[in-house]
Amino acid sequence: MTSTAPMDERLARAALTRTVEPGDEHAGRWIRHYGATGFLERLLRPDTANSTFTSTDLSASTGSFGSSGEEAFPGTGRRRVASWQLRATAAEPARDLDTVHALGGRFLIPGDTEWPRQLDDLGDARPLGLWLRGPADLRTWALRSVALVGARACTPYGAHLATGLATDLARKGWVVVSGAAYGIDGAAHRGALAAGGATVAVLACGIDVPYPRGHDRLIRRVAEQGLVVGELPPGSHPTPSRFILRNRVIAALTRGTVVVEARHRSGSLSTARAATRLGRHTMGVPGPVTSALSAGVHELLRGDATLVTDAEEIVELVGDMGQLAPARRGPVLPRDLLAPAAAHVLEAVPARGPTPTTAIARRAGTHPDETLAKLYELHSLGFVERHGEGWRLTNTATQASNARRGGT
């Protein structure tokens, strides 16, 4: 990418997701200071990019800028800046955006209506943007979401629990967020999908990269019925540090993190620790003390985490949403401000009795996956509630609807 005209913010942030590793607070500080476009422009400036750094510099120096006033990023290591510059120069954000659009995906940046504002709690480690695929609105889904995470090499007990909890959470109208890994993560996504529920997979790679391989179909299914999200541009591969940094996004997106099985020092514990740091609820499902796969969970439970044994206990905790709990107090938006697609689905929800998603989809003439996505949005906004396998209008929504129709 070359710096010629003033850059578009979205294009700049797309380029930066290829330039800077997820969660780099150093870059985050410069972006806060210069703005995304300003930061990228500085990286691409010929005087810094070409004259100050050469590949010799890159391999020879570990020092930092900071003494000379000419330097663009005082206090940031020279090698780090050189690496950013090399990657920024190679970035082709327009092509990345095209790739993702071709998949039916999109690229969200802070300020977008769909941007989940709770990610701002990550401060300078906030994602630069989010690549995503799927029919749902990430912001409204995230408002009523819980992370279910745990060991890859889980036991049948753990897999059974994760599936059951995800199914029950989905039935209660909660969105299940996880990391698409083998073991607990996969069981969580599958449990939510099986209940015809909502699920979000946050990947540590590009959203077009099926990782792990064996979850290719699962991830595709999540992208159809839910959302597949990631910080990394298309084609990117996961690395150990990307897995760990991905976990902070799972923790920040959701109202709480439940760890189902985890060994001592397991990666899933990093999600739980991030949740605690961010003021989210941290929960753990206990298991036999004779199982090494419960040892990490028990460690958490001996600290600040809350022991939970079923979906009801999880919802009891995360459901106390205070200001964020529109479902408890009726819609937060006037019906007329709904996006047309959501308003259209809402019109198709009958006034009486719970109605299955498929019946609503038929009435609305929309695809069931798309319909489900909108129903979860409407749920988050307090217009509808889930009842068993069906959906119905909330009391408040019914009153509003009656009032509009001139009823009582």
Added chain:
Amino acid sequence: MTSTAPMDERLARAALTRTVEPGDEHAGRWIRHYGATGFLERLLRPDTANSTFTSTDLSASTGSFGSSGEEAFPGTGRRRVASWQLRATAAEPARDLDTVHALGGRFLIPGDTEWPRQLDDLGDARPLGLWLRGPADLRTWALRSVALVGARACTPYGAHLATGLATDLARKGWVVVSGAAYGIDGAAHRGALAAGGATVAVLACGIDVPYPRGHDRLIRRVAEQGLVVGELPPGSHPTPSRFILRNRVIAALTRGTVVVEARHRSGSLSTARAATRLGRHTMGVPGPVTSALSAGVHELLRGDATLVTDAEEIVELVGDMGQLAPARRGPVLPRDLLAPAAAHVLEAVPARGPTPTTAIARRAGTHPDETLAKLYELHSLGFVERHGEGWRLTNTATQASNARRGGT
């Protein structure tokens, strides 16, 4: 029993254990007011016993004393007083004392050197006295004791855990207290006995009543190597309320209560709740959330209880004994103030290296059970410490011993 001469305190309290049900705070208040002998004398006085009450009163009246100044126990229900009087009259405390002495047992009352003063935390529900059998000193044992309790119909997982925890606690020099019931209680006593350790069974019946039947041999073994304790006089049988009230004694005697397996609303939870009320540590060992026998424990752990997974974590919690921790700071008593039997065993502990109980018993010429009991007392008093299967002098005890011998 008839009221003739001023009564001996021990005799009066022995009679009262047959008169008043365990934990009766009403009686406790009168005893605090009149003293044990005064209270009993009032119950036995012909004017109250014979003229005020008849068996007709007993069946007809549910009213209370309180208006007339002549009445002995204003504010206490008439039926209750009548029942006390009938039972006090029938009591034969001298015979009960003889029965228990014949078994090699004894009857402790508040003020005795062996009385565990932490029972005073029970206030007016404090036991009136304790009947006990066994070679050990209850007061010193209780100072380093933990209750391990749980379900009668436990799972193999629970039994395995209880045995293992008891063995490990015993190896670390802790006394395991439980209720001699089937299931977790029995496993706890057996685990401690198997490690050659110390254990106390607190019964909800007379200490000569083998309840449950199938634990006849186990209870006898505990009485030989440890202590069998109860509030009820010889020959008394357990009742549901006696089981529940027994639990408060287990909670009060110990530094903390660990619940291993318990269903929702199980009796073991009453021990845990009593422990919490008394400011003792309450702990629970988690299990599979799919097991109904862990549901009660998980309920506790969602409240104030601490999750523990092994003996080390238990000791970490209860071992922080503050003022009560003589073992951490050397002996609390000068060696010369030790009871002769304990001093005799202490002399037999070699200056160097851990020595098994049997070897110390041989050197002292005392029975191994008696020796073990004294070693646990010496442990509580900070003279010896346990090391694997053996015992050795604590540093402080060694220094004191060297000083006495003129060493350095």
